[in-house]
Amino acid sequence: MKRRDIFVVLITTVWSAWASAGEVAMAVASNFVAPMQKIAAAFTQSTGHKVVISSGATGKFYTQIKSGAPFEVLLAADDETPARLEAEGLVVSGSRFTYALGRLVLWSPQPGKFAEGTEMLKQGRFRRLSIANPKLAPYGRAAVETLSHLGLTQAVQAKLVQGENIAQAFQFVVSGNAELGLVAQSQVVDASGHATGSIWRVPAEMHQPIRQDAVLLIKGKDNPAAMALLAYLRSEPAKAVIRSYGYEL
Incomplete structure (x- = not known):
């Protein structure tokens, strides 16, 4: 088959695929x-x-x-x-x-705010902690399980702000309505794996997969x-x- 004929066949095949x-x-x-x-x-x-x-x-x-x-x-x-x-x-x-x-992380847009999340959460030196609604969002359930694992459920209850989903929980932190957020790792890292601000990857054993x-x-x-x-x-x-x-x- 001549080169021109091959080209015509390829174009026809591509056009047929796109047409359908x-x-x-x-x-x-x-x-x-x-x-x-x-x-x-x-x-x-x-x-x-x-x-x-x-x-x-x-x-x-x-x-x-x-x-x-x-x-x-x-x-x-x-x-x-x-x-x-x-x-x-x-x-x-x-x-x-x-x-x-998925991976849950504790995140702040402020660099150097914390290096290890357990102590940051236990010290309670923050006004608001954002999580997703645990009744609607699996990442919210994982956040609640993490706080329970750390024995902090009651200690941080008054400081929690809930987003309807993990996107809204993330926006609460971005906008400054919360200083910290238990959010999805995918929200705070770019495609090269680089994270801005302060990030602590929650150990997998602290919540259900x-x-x-x-x-x-x-x-x-x-x-x-x-x-x-x-x-x-x-x-x-x-x-x-x-x-x-x-x-x-």
């Missing part, structure tokens, strides 16, 4: 928005499929999905919510998998773009992005 490109509506836990935006951009460049991302608290997404929200893919901040949706028949059977293991699961929802069962996105999420390029934000796999 679709769109997928995706619900993403707040802590995973930054890496997902990078993954989605690469996915779109590779396949032509467009990804419409909605971010929020996993608990709130559960309620919305139960009420018929048009999401086709869910990336939760826990493994319990996807399992519950699967048991209730709202997930395509066999589609659930763990895409990341933050196992984050992805599922194909029933509304996406006939959407090739939704299935392709979940497949891409398990690819090496996507895994590299996930690791770069401090998640484990």
Whole structure:
């Protein structure tokens, strides 16, 4: 086959793929928005499929999905919510998998504020500590478990401010409404792994693992773009992005 003919075949193949490109509506836990935006951009460049991302608290997404929200893919901040949706028949059977293991950190935008978080929390030399709502956000539950592990539940109760999700909890610290926050590591490190301010990575034994699961929802069962996105999420390029934000796999 001549070089010109090969070129025509390649162009025709690419055009056909893009002509059939679709769109997928995706619900993403707040802590995973930054890496997902990078993954989605690469996915779109590779396949032509467009990804419409909605971010929020996993608990709130559960309620919305139960009420018929048009999401086709869910990336939760826990493994319990996807399992519950699967048991209730709202997930395509066999589609659930763990895409990341989250890390909780104590963070302040102020450099040199602390080197070791345990003592900082125990000394209580701060006015406000921001966490996500533990009833809606898995990172909020992990924060509460951490404080309980340290025996500080009662001591810091009056100093807690709660965001509806981990994104709002993070914003409370950024805006100065709280000096410290128990937030997701992915929110305070960039893609090169560099963190600004003061950061303490909460030891894994202080809370239950933050196992984050992805599922194909029933509304996406006939959407090739939704299935392709979940497949891409398990690819090496996507895994590299996930690791770069401090998640484990």
